[in-house]
Amino acid sequence: MLETRKLESSIAGTQILRGADLVLAPGRTVGLIGRNGAGKTTFMRSVMGLLRPDGGEILIDGTDMTREPAHTRAAMGVGYMPEDRRLIPEFTVEQNILLPLNALGEDIDRSRLDWIYELMPEIGRFADRRALALSGGQQKLVALGRALIVGRKLLLLDEPFEGVAPALAQRLIEVIGVLRGEGLSVLLSESDHVHSADLVDGLYVIERGEIEKKAAETA
């Protein structure tokens, strides 16, 4: 589903990713583990096309996306949850969640929205509140919902459990487990695999911009 080969990226002239290789097979959930500054976010952003790689290749669903502009990802069924939430403040929660569908000009899939509300009743309750007032954790949930609505094939979740209360984090883990069952591929980053330990099929460790496979995928 996702494959990067010798991916290299730099920010403001500093090289951050140094030939990162990662393979994510369809229907799998893989963890990307690394300490602060290891390059997790940079990797995700590069995959999303938000950062133009200096070298290497990015393949999504078999297509070479290395040079494609960022906005083409969503149409391919890729959902992204950035680590710093990034909601549109003047939109309501629901408008935020529906943004990717709007962008693609797709009809609103009510059932998928309901499914998201079911997964996270917290956000269902404040669906028509404006995003600008939400608490940090609430925003995180909305950002996850936004990724879910369009991520039918691939989800990139950047530290999805940070700042989320444990009770809810547990539920999210269950949710992601369910997604796996539905054939979605998930790449989630964490600084340590506390939360994802039982969740993932495989594990990559990133350090100083280099990715190493830690636990083989079972498939």
Next chain:
Amino acid sequence: QDGDPIELGIPVFLSGAASGPFGLPQQNGATVLIEALNAGEVPAPYDQVGINGRQVEATYVDEAADPVQEYRNLVERDEVDAVVGYTSSGNCKAVAPLAEELQQLTVLVDCGTPQIFESVVTDPTYLFRTGPTGTIDSVGAVRYLMDTGVDMSRVAGINQNYAWGQDAWADFTGSLEALETGSDITTEQFPQVFAGQYGAEVSALLTSGANAIHTSFWGGDLEAFILQAAPRGLFQRSAVVMTTGEAAMQRLPDEIPEGAIIGARGPYSYFAPDTELANWFRETYEAEYGNPPSYPAWKMAQAILGLKAAWEKADSDDPAEIAAAFENLEFETPAGTVRMAIGNGHQAIQGIAYGTYALDDEGNPTVENVISYNAECVNPPADQTAAEWIEAGFPGADCE
């Protein structure tokens, strides 16, 4: 030295809204005249080649840029022999003291403020102005309105909100008082210079019920004003006197309503005398540029000819001697004889004429009902400032 060409620095508006109606005709006027001078083709008394036998070269600079710095550059860097130019009173005031400080022969062309020799430079040596002050425009306008029997019981004004417009209006209302017209001022509009949109001002003039309206608008502003006021019938409701109207005639022949009162800031263009020199200038200019010269071109020619006359009278290349010769000089121009009569002999006086706009049989713009006032009628005497003179009721004015 003798064989070297004379370098003239000529600041005119090359950019901005004044460049079309003023900068361009001034530059054109200078160009044809200098060419003809160098070829010795100008009629007498200017048939000597160049200036005092030397060829003339011109450097045009943009008056819209920083005038003080540009003036210094001309004088100190380019080391021109004389500076001939300036249209805006503001720029004239800024460079006037500099001319004296740098001891640089300088001839101001079109700026109107009387202050130059009344307060800015009271003891001039190198600075001259060959164009008359703006006083003549306002005084002449009131006289013309009186002499043509326009009802002046209710008078309004629209002038640009800067020194030129303010002074013009002050002189105009002062003259109304001096001539005891008993006018009510119904509204005095001062829109910003280069505003371009006068819808509200025209409404104000229309609603004011004025019989006579005075405007000293010039350039693009005047043209815009005409375009916006004429279709709304302002010229039918009131007699409108446009003191610089001549500069718009060639440009808006069909839009200026017939009957509008037109001035040219002196006896230029349509108001010029029928002399060989005048006809030569008009024809040469038209042959070169396809249209007759508007008054700014005449004034530029007048300035250069004045300099030539002084230079040749001095018959020397020493600025001090040329300046001395220029003082109180009387010289011929396409607009008749000009006398450097006031401002210690550094400021020209000339008469003024007004007329009403009309299209001749061929549909070309012209003026009718022209009344001319001679120089002594509309200029203060040498020992009085313009304001004092108007305030005092034009003592010594000779209007015969």
Next chain:
Amino acid sequence: MMKTDFRREPLYIAILAVLLIVGFFLPSWLRFLLQTALAGGLVALGVALQMRAGLVNFGQGLYYALGGYAVGMLAAQAGITDIFILLIAAVLVSTVAGIVLGLLLSRYREIFYAMLSLAVSMILYGLLVKAAWLGSTDGFNIPPVSYLGWTPDRAVRPDIYYVTTAVLTVIACLATARYLTSGAGMLCEAVAENEIRLEYLGASPRKVAFIVIVVASALSGLGGGLLAMSTGHVDPLMTNWTTSGGFVFVALLAGRGSTIAPVIGFFLLELVRTYALDLAPNAWQMILGLVMLAVILLLPEGLWSLIERRRKA
């Protein structure tokens, strides 16, 4: 990034001193250009200071005009021509205006600061244009100044103006460099970057902003006063937005590396302008615009970065 350490500043000022000596070998028109650039550079420096705090003043011309008019009115109307009194008055008047406006403006940020200061300066413009007794749009001319009772002779006047302007500019730059190392100066950048953090550290962003506004107004008043004496003329254009825009432009182009960068930037800009005007009287704005674009594209950190880069290399 902030140059935390301003103790290197005297070095730059030494550079300027050298520049001054050079001034005596320049042709007089060029030296005059430099002289006006020194005065104008002080205003641009005031703009640059405020930019440190994230405040872009599109109405700095207000203080410049106030300084100029203070000098002009005292000299031309009240007959006081002593340069020291005149300049003190210029600084005083603009500083008082800075204090009064600072109380209001220090609450504003970003574009709103820019626009409110622009509005205020344009109101002054409107008033000056209306003031017939101040020459309206034409402004008025200023008689030569005296130095403790001595009025220099026409021949040496330009030299003395130049020296005075240069010395005072150096002193002002030095004082500014000092200010930047003080608490209030150091916190400017923090205001630009994160006011919430600054508040929570116990400092008042408003006070920091207020002080920088006042310091900038004093500098600009001095600049206006010096310019008025140099050119012997003031007019309302000094407080028009186009003038202020020019200062913002210089401040940005110069970069923030040193307190004299704006002065040098101003000089360079004037040079470009003069030559462009000479080269293509009908397209000088285009040349200026192209140079501006080129500098913005090629030297994102401003002209001063050229010097910095060299030093690093």
Next chain:
Amino acid sequence: MSDPILVTENLEKRFGGVVAASEISLSLYPGETLAVIGSNGAGKTTFVNMVTGYLKPSSGTIRFRGRDITGSSPRKTAQAGIRRSFQISQIFPQLTVLENVMIAEIAAADGKGGLRRAALTDARMQTGRAVLDRFGLGQHSDTAVGTLPQGIKKQLDIAMAAINDPALILLDEPTSGVSSDEKIEMMERVIAPLKADDATLLFIEHDMDIVTRFAERTVAFYEGKILADGPTREVLSEDDVRKYVIGGVHA
């Protein structure tokens, strides 16, 4: 027990129809370390925002060292000795790490310093470097902060809050975004010097390991109200707290 340093009585905060916090009555005692836990949107940050003056309570009072500080500005509360860090780190992104800390020092002295003398004294530089070393930020001291990873920004944010020896320090999720294996180390770095100064510390936390390890007392928030308040072990084992906040697994 000595007098409480901070007392809130019946604090309530409403945003239009949303009740973000209500009936918050809490007392903090000098020198204690207190954890605040709670579900997302429970009102934890709102509480800290009210105490530090960012939000004005809709009703209720806040007293600090016996003085009513309800509604006083963040600056006033900071000057009074209350400091905080933020859930989303509040730093000066264009400046280097050292410069950030220097700004913090200068700002703390702002009331006294002003215009008169150079703010960047050698003594301050030394303190600054010492602070960075204490927080393990020394190696980054000359890096522009904006380019640092989230976790490091977070630490810097806390370091700035700790400058100038506050009497009460409130940390909003200090460890979120910090690598797990560094969380404990980081908390130790923060807490040790504060304890030495006998400062009072409140921190909001989602990681129960950290809570158990560092807090003597814990307050649990749920839906804007205090669900439980007491010794950490007891609070964490309460049924409601387990149900609404912690979830099944953790103990």
Next chain:
Amino acid sequence: MLKFTAIMLDGMNYAAWLFLVAVGLTLIYGVMRILNIAHGAFYAIGAYVCASALGVFYAAGLPGALAFAVMGVVALIAGVIVGLVVERGVLRFLYGRDEVLMVLVTYALFLILEDAVKLIWGVESYFVYQPYAYFGFVEIGGLPYQVYDLMIVALAIVMGIALWFWLERSRMGRMTTAVVADREISAAMGINVTRIFATTFAIGTVFAVIGGVVTAPKIAVTPGIGVEVIILAFAVVVIGGLGSIPGAAIGAIFAGYARAMSVHLAPAYELFAIYAVMAVVLAIRPHGLFARASGRKI
């Protein structure tokens, strides 16, 4: 009474004109965070293009009513071309740079375009006054008023509502709002930010050009007409609240009536009436009348 009528009409007329120019400015600022000084040059280009096109048109002796169609078409074509050339040719290389720096970039563009206009059209004025007189005038409460001016008011209302509808109701508008808030995340969510930027800039430019096109028949089309316009448009946009379409409308009405009232009641203060209104509005509402909501920061 006559005065009152005049104030009502003149204020509305001036407001309509200001709105047409300012709304493009606020749109571009709102979406792209670019305070576009070159907007003034676009206005001037509009006026020149209109003058040239109508010059050719009248020379060909075509029926007068068609002139208005010509004006519409040239406004659209010129606006889109100029907008795209500037955006694709220059601005896009500078996205993400400091807001103030972008102001300078557009200032530089303004200077370049101003001279380009001079090089293309010369410094001579152009006149195309025929459309202004075409419909004649009507007397409203005794005051002759050009029908053309009333049509500009109608045009401003229609265009304003259309733009507002487009922004508020359409998918494109929704996405534009998202891009305004966060470029990067919008791209990640599938929005083609490049296209939004180009479209917005072109639309904003079209508005400026329309402003110039409809003004051309009333003025002498001369170098420098774009200078004053831009600063007035700034004032309008700031009064209303940057980036807000209804704000631009209200700002234009404030400014328009401030000016109309001062012209009729206190002509001496005409020059700074608008700035005074701007200062007062900002003093009372520091972010303008329609300030945009911003996200929670802590």
